[in-house]
Amino acid sequence: MKEWRLQTLRFCFLVFGVLVVFRLFYWQVISGEKLQALAESQHFTSEEIQARRGQILTSDEFPLVTNRKAYLIFAQPAQLDMDKAELALRLTSVLDPQKIEETKEEILEKLERKDLVWIPLARKVNREIKEEVEKLEINGLGFEEEEKRFYPEGSMSAQMLGFVGQDLGGLDKGYFGVEGFYNRSLEGKPGLHRLEKDASGRPILIGETLFEDEIAGRDLKLYLNRGIQFMLEEKLLEGIERYQAKGGLAVVMEPKSGAILAMASFPSYDPAFYATADKSLFSNPVISQTFEPGSIFKPIVMAAAINEGVVSPEDKCSKCSGPRQIGEYTIETWDGQYHPDSTMTEILEHSDNVGMVYVGEKLGGQNLLAYLKNFGIGEETGIDLEGEATAPLRGESQWVPIDLATVSFGQGVAVTPIQIVRAVSAIANGGELLEPHVVAQIKTSDKELVTKPKVVRRVITQKTAKIITEMMVAAVERGGKWERPKGYRIAGKTGTAQIPIAGHYDKEKTIVSFIGFAPADNPRFVMLVTMREPALTWGSMTVAPLWFEISKELFYLLGIPPNF
Amino acid sequence: MKKRTIYLIFTLVFLLAVAKVFASARLATTGTALAEIETQSQSLSGQNLFLEEEILGFSSLVRISSEAAKLGLVQATKVVGLTPEIPIALRGSY
Numbered sequence: 001m002k003e004w005r006l007q008t009l010r011f012c013f014l015v016f017g018v019l020v021v022f023r024l025f026y027w028q029v030i031s032g033e034k035l036q037a038l039a040e041s042q043h044f045t046s047e048e049i050q051a052r053r054g055q056i057l058t059s060d061e062f063p064l065v066t067n068r069k070a071y072l073i074f075a076q077p078a079q080l081d082m083d084k085a086e087l088a089l090r091l092t093s094v095l096d097p098q099k100i101e102e103t104k105e106e107i108l109e110k111l112e113r114k115d116l117v118w119i120p121l122a123r124k125v126n127r128e129i130k131e132e133v134e135k136l137e138i139n140g141l142g143f144e145e146e147e148k149r150f151y152p153e154g155s156m157s158a159q160m161l162g163f164v165g166q167d168l169g170g171l172d173k174g175y176f177g178v179e180g181f182y183n184r185s186l187e188g189k190p191g192l193h194r195l196e197k198d199a200s201g202r203p204i205l206i207g208e209t210l211f212e213d214e215i216a217g218r219d220l221k222l223y224l225n226r227g228i229q230f231m232l233e234e235k236l237l238e239g240i241e242r243y244q245a246k247g248g249l250a251v252v253m254e255p256k257s258g259a260i261l262a263m264a265s266f267p268s269y270d271p272a273f274y275a276t277a278d279k280s281l282f283s284n285p286v287i288s289q290t291f292e293p294g295s296i297f298k299p300i301v302m303a304a305a306i307n308e309g310v311v312s313p314e315d316k317c318s319k320c321s322g323p324r325q326i327g328e329y330t331i332e333t334w335d336g337q338y339h340p341d342s343t344m345t346e347i348l349e350h351s352d353n354v355g356m357v358y359v360g361e362k363l364g365g366q367n368l369l370a371y372l373k374n375f376g377i378g379e380e381t382g383i384d385l386e387g388e389a390t391a392p393l394r395g396e397s398q399w400v401p402i403d404l405a406t407v408s409f410g411q412g413v414a415v416t417p418i419q420i421v422r423a424v425s426a427i428a429n430g431g432e433l434l435e436p437h438v439v440a441q442i443k444t445s446d447k448e449l450v451t452k453p454k455v456v457r458r459v460i461t462q463k464t465a466k467i468i469t470e471m472m473v474a475a476v477e478r479g480g481k482w483e484r485p486k487g488y489r490i491a492g493k494t495g496t497a498q499i500p501i502a503g504h505y506d507k508e509k510t511i512v513s514f515i516g517f518a519p520a521d522n523p524r525f526v527m528l529v530t531m532r533e534p535a536l537t538w539g540s541m542t543v544a545p546l547w548f549e550i551s552k553e554l555f556y557l558l559g560i561p562p563n564f
Numbered sequence: 565m566k567k568r569t570i571y572l573i574f575t576l577v578f579l580l581a582v583a584k585v586f587a588s589a590r591l592a593t594t595g596t597a598l599a600e601i602e603t604q605s606q607s608l609s610g611q612n613l614f615l616e617e618e619i620l621g622f623s624s625l626v627r628i629s630s631e632a633a634k635l636g637l638v639q640a641t642k643v644v645g646l647t648p649e650i651p652i653a654l655r656g657s658y
């Protein structure tokens with residue numbers, strides 16, 4: 001009997017031992033990884049540290065775009081103790097009081113989802129709004145810190161900067177302008193903070209820790225001069241209002257380096273509220289909108305003709321005594337006045353279309369096309385902004401005789417404002433075409449990458465550049481009765497281009513422009529100002545006075561003393 | 565001699581054990597202090613960011629310009645360019 005009991009006990013121990021071993025095998029081997037992960041999730045707290053997005057600084061190191069703390073508001077439905085419709089209404093009255101019904105419906109739709117235990121309700125909410133929501137004392141609502149873009153200068157140079165939105169995965173991404181072009185440099189790399197915690201969630205000092213530092217996004221320092229940009233935007237807006245134009249733009253570039261000192265366009269938008277802005281305003285017209293340049297194109301055609309040696313400044317036009325008939329078209333001057341035997345300089349002074357047809361014919365279609373390509377017309381300038389577009393030049397085989405005539409005075413060809421600024425900069429820069437640049441330095445914690453001026457090619461000789469400069473100075477001094485800054489030699493040209501609509505030109509709707517550079521002997525800036533559909537249709541009456549008004553301020557801000 | 569050594573080892577082990585208990589007790593409460601310091605540090609960083617924001621807002625040209633207008637300041641209408649004085653050594657050549 002005793003033996004039997006002993007045997008039973010032994011068997012029980014054996015079975016128990018086998019069960020224990022089997023269970024241990026199950027825990028250690030079969031479910032080992034799963035249990036280890038579960039234990040780690042209980043012992044450790046992991047937090048992804050978002051990398052700070054790089055700032056965008058002006059040339060005086062003032063942050064035009066920086067970051068501010070914002071909050072994600074989320075709901076945990078299991079903990080909500082309020083009717084969802086009531087909650088949505090209360091939240092909307094704080095988040096978006098102007099669109100209560102619309103926002104309320106949106107929030108309610110999110111709250112009604114049964115498949116989620118954590119529902120994000122609003123992103124990138126300001127501190128003030130977060131405090132207002134906290135005052136509502138709603139159980140089941142929580143906040144998570146995040147960063148959002150902050151614009152200390154408001155909407156200054158919005159279309160050049162672009163904005164930060166979300167990609168399909170809900171992560172921050174830069175769109176348009178500098179934010180879009182330099183998104184990879186600006187965004188940085190997130191870090192990881194892993195810490196062992198005790199039962200109440202507090203960190204254990206001697207526990208296991210892992211710190212993977214985040215890599216902050218790089219700061220970008222622009223060539224943009226804050227004072228000039230501010231002044232340019234103010235003056236441009238005043239000009240648009242004064243001349244009742246539908247819009248306008250202005251660019252200031254340093255001809256010797258290609259540095260963009262200022263760039264403004266209106267109508268514009270506020271990048272802090274891009275979600276509610278008109279999406280058609282996101283693209284920057286300076287780099288993406290093509291237009292027929294009109295007479296501001298004449299110095300480029302004249303430069304080509306002089307460089308090719310087919311005309312010289314004192315040559316006289318033998319076909320300038322009246323309108324020119326080309327096929328079925330009649331080419332006339334803008335004011336109906338004709339100047340027989342005009343010199344080439346006088347053709348630019350009078351902005352004589354008939355004279356420019358003569359120059360174009362002397363140059364020939366093949367040469368004209370080659371020079372336009374050399375001046376960068378029809379090709380992207382390579383500016384470091386996202387969204388550059390261009391209208392390619394038509395091939396020579398597609399040209400008809402009237403094209404040579406109209407292109408000579410800037411109609412029938414499409415350019416972007418930045419292309420024309422770059423082309424005229426080549427004249428100001430002694431004949432060398434440069435790549436325009438917005439960003440001067442890319443800063444990391446330990447080094448600074450500096451962008452250097454990039455010469456694309458030589459377009460005309462230095463001698464031709466000097467001749468054209470003098471002709472443009474004459475066009476300013478004798479081409480109109482403008483109030484110019486005293487003591488400075490300015491080279492420039494006005495332009496009025498009719499807007500093509502449904503196969504013909506609308507005589508009432510024009511784009512008026514003025515492009516010029518100064519001081520003519522040692523150019524420090526090239527500036528283009530254009531206005532779309534002003535009440536007064538001629539550039540000489542609208543945009544030229546505005547150009548001189550702005551240039552007066554520029555001389556002051558750039559510290560350029562008068563010469564005489 | 566042998567007995568004395570055993571006694572010494574025992575005392576040492578006992579003292580070390582007591583020290584470990586004290587150290588562990590002390591470290592266990594340090595976690596709370598650490599959490600508090602972290603919260604404080606986060607709060608100060610938050611305040612710092614907020615103050616930076618305020619400084620940027622106050623030093624923006626948009627703000628300065630509107631404040632200047634409120635104070636009745638107007639833009640200079642006449643700017644005089646000054647040329648540097650000619651050094652005495654060079655004046656004789658004139």
